[in-house]
Amino acid sequence: MNNLAIQWLVLALCALGAVVRLPGVLQGRGRVVFTALVLLTVAVGLSLDAIYLAVDPVLGGVNVANLLLRGCLYAVFLLLGLRMAAAFDSRLASRLVAGPFGIAVLAVTVLATLYFFLASELQGSSTGLRGFDTQDTVLQYIVVGRLYPAYVAACLVVPGVHAALDRQARPLHRLASGFLAAGFTLVVANVALRLIAADLHQWDIILPFSAILLTVVGLCLIWASHLVNVRSRRRANKLA
Amino acid sequence: MAVTAKAFQLWRSRIAPQDTVSDVCRVAGIKRSTLAQQLVRGKVSVPTIVSIARGYGLPPVESLAVFEGFADVPAGVRTPTDAELVSQVSHIDILRLLVARSEDQECAGSDLQLNLAPFPHRNSVRAWIEAIDPGDLRQQLAARTGVARQNLSAQLTAGRLAPEIAVEAARIAGVSLASGLVVTGLLTPDEGGWPLDGRARALCAMPDLDLVFLARDRLDVLGKQIRRAELDDGKDRAMWENLG
Incomplete structure (x- = not known):
């Protein structure tokens, strides 16, 4: 399977993950994760040539779409980070994501992203800004863009693994936690590998998109488990 | 197995x-x-x-x-001990007798009047193991069947016990070899040589003090199970409410 197929597959999966949650959202359940999945779908869509090159010219052809992509990604990680820390019942992760330090990391990332974006010369649409990789500020912009996602993912790896190894938990939830933890680990690994400047070749695409794939599959498993539970709604009498 | x-x-x-x-x-x-x-x-x-x-x-x-592995079972079938019989009475029935006694309304002691719930009950297997345990039953059982203690505990928690292990437990404890098969629900009480009104007789024969301590022990087990179940429920809800 080539990279393009993987990207479209991931896009379809994100959209599917969001769509299946729509009935629940209309009843007021799971709005945050739904929003995150919609934003994730937008972000994945904007990393595809076909979509990016259609959208960016409409927005002025100065790569504002890439800035939009970054914004979506930060929002996705903030929302999912908060929810997952709560789902895994990890106070430390909650504090690291929503506490002063987490907010500071987010603020620094957003400001730096804006600064480097404005400081760059970005005339003419180019997916992932690949056409401008000779500019120093563009390279800085790309590095900064990975900072916040990696930070949030790193906060969630340990609680995720912990939940996956919890022998008392439901097997389906352990599996889902395992997928989520694997997804976060890939996000961290992706950033770490780039920091040590390893040449990733085709893994450049496979690594981040696998991370998204694993995360969305994990979320879908929990959604399915919730749905089954709501349908059966067995309020077992614990005293019987 | x-x-x-x-x-x-x-x-x-x-x-x-x-x-x-x-x-x-x-x-x-x-x-x-x-x-x-x-x-x-x-x-x-x-x-x-x-x-x-x-x-x-x-x-x-x-x-x-x-x-x-089962050759000696027919010859080893005996009347169950009182402890075994009482172990197969559910905690609800024990509490009912306790209430009845406290109100001076105890029956003559027949199964019909007590209306004991049929067994096995939800903690039958563990209660039986505890009733026949000479002190080191679990260690001996693990050593003689080659099943790890962790695995044994898991079976007991799930309310199960493999037939071979149930028979081996009875051999170690020196009780009727069919008892383990009865409390796991494999044999009916009748097939395993358990007298029909045996449980009611054994229960009614218990002095007040023993009955109260029995009720306390059973409630203790129940409390631990409920705490565990609520903890698991809480975890499930956290998952569903945040990510479902």
Whole structure:
């Protein structure tokens, strides 16, 4: 399977993950994760040539779409980070994501992203800004863009693994936690590998998109488990 | 965890020489695919043997004796001890008797008047193991069956115990060898030689003090189970409410 197929597959999966949650959202359940999945779908869509090159010219052809992509990604990680820390019942992760330090990391990332974006010369649409990789500020912009996602993912790896190894938990939830933890680990690994400047070749695409794939599959498993539970709604009498 | 398919086929040809495997399944009321799968794997489960024996009107205990590991069971069937009998009374019935006694309304002590719930109850297996335990039953059981203690605990927590292990536990404790098969629900009390009103008699014979401590111990176990269940419920809810 080539990279393009993987990207479209991931896009379809994100959209599917969001769509299946729509009935629940209309009843007021799971709005945050739904929003995150919609934003994730937008972000994945904007990393595809076909979509990016259609959208960016409409927005002025100065790569504002890439800035939009970054914004979506930060929002996705903030929302999912908060929810997952709560789902895994990890106070430390909650504090690291929503506490002063987490907010500071987010603020620094957003400001730096804006600064480097404005400081760059970005005339003419180019997916992932690949056409401008000779500019120093563009390279800085790309590095900064990975900072916040990696930070949030790193906060969630340990609680995720912990939940996956919890022998008392439901097997389906352990599996889902395992997928989520694997997804976060890939996000961290992706950033770490780039920091040590390893040449990733085709893994450049496979690594981040696998991370998204694993995360969305994990979320879908929990959604399915919730749905089954709501349908059966067995309020077992614990005293019987 | 089961008898060999070879021994099973030999036994089957003896009890029903004319019948095919399909006939046997029909008579025993078990699914054909279940038995076929067990035969393919080379291991036939003990519940299957018991169902077939019942279907052909044979006493299950004697039928089991044909197979390795169960040969001494028929000779080892005795009347269950009072501790075993009481262990098979559910906590609700124990509390009901406690209330009845406190109101001076105790019955004469027959099963009919007490209306004891049928057993096995939800903690039957663990309660039975605790009732027959001479002190180191779990260690001995692990050593003699080769099943790890962790695995034994898991079985007890789930309210299960493999038939071989249940019989071995009875051998170690020196109680009726059929008791373990009765409390796991494999044999009916009648098939395992448990007297019909035995539980009610043993329960009513308990002095007040013992009854109160018995109730306390059972409530203690129940409390731990509920705490565990609520913890798990909380975890499930956290998952569903945040990510579902």
